[in-house]
Amino acid sequence: MKDFATQQLRRFLSEPQWRSGGKLPSELQLAKEIGVSRPIVRQALTTLRHEGLITSKRGSGHYFQPLDKTASNIFGSSRSIKGVSDCFRFREVIECAAAAEAARVNDEERMARIDEAAQAMKASSINEQEAFEREFAFHLAIAEATRNPYFPMTLELLKPQIQTGFEIGRFLRDIPIHTTASQVVSEHIEIVEAIHKGDASRAEKLMRNHLKRGRERFMGYED
Structure with missing residues (x-):
């Protein structure tokens, strides 16, 4: 399920509204959107962070760095x-x-x-x-x-x-x-x-x- 969530997040972040980057929705919102549990979303986000696609700030959330740039x-x-x-x-x-x-x-x-x-x-x-x-x-x-x-x-x-x-x-x-x-x-x-x-x-x-x-x-x- 983690791999599925990771793939869905990649697709989500490839949509036009993310071309300039920005702050991701909360883990709970992402879990509801994808249809998986919050822990699974957290694991997927960790994968994207290790790949350098997102950054995370304690107490602030997760941020996307546009791939196009x-x-x-x-x-x-x-x-x-x-x-x-x-x-x-x-x-x-x-x-x-x-x-x-x-x-x-x-x-x-x-x-x-x-x-x-x-x-x-x-x-x-x-x-x-x-x-x-x-x-x-x-x-x-x-x-x-x-x-x-x-x-x-x-x-x-x-x-x-x-x-x-x-x-x-x-x-x-x-x-x-x-x-x-x-x-x-x-x-x-x-x-x-x-x-x-x-x-x-x-x-x-x-x-x-x-x-x-x-x-x-x-x-x-x-x-």
Whole structure:
């Protein structure tokens, strides 16, 4: 339950109203919002604090440091084609390793979240922001399935750059939302199957192919 609460808190803090940071609701309010006990929320907050996502002040509460600002400081905020390409290539290093590690760990609870994220990609009538969020949620679920917090931490920091690539690619090529949806879903399913089977080598290979094809789809060229 702690992992579920941690994931829900990450999603909560990714909402637009938290872009400038601020003080979190009380632990009791968060517990009611998420649907877990207060001790579970406290454990989840401790995880986020260890990851550097929030700070806590005795007698004052918990405060969120916006990931976007941190990401801009660490990774920059390039909106160039080369910048997008560099981000894709860096993701190959991180996310291929994450897919392989998720297959090796084979955590049943986290595997279920990967399945849920993959199924969410099949939904119709979604706007561009929802399409991006569901794609990102799938990759984040795999990162979390490694049980190594540095994988999801890195992916969260990259989120603004990943979204930039998503937006630039569709703008340059005038791609409707669902043009590549069926192919992307198919690639996701293959990755999920390899992870379920504990085939780390295949999971890594399929993730590499998925990101390579993504670079080609969104940028319109091979490099």
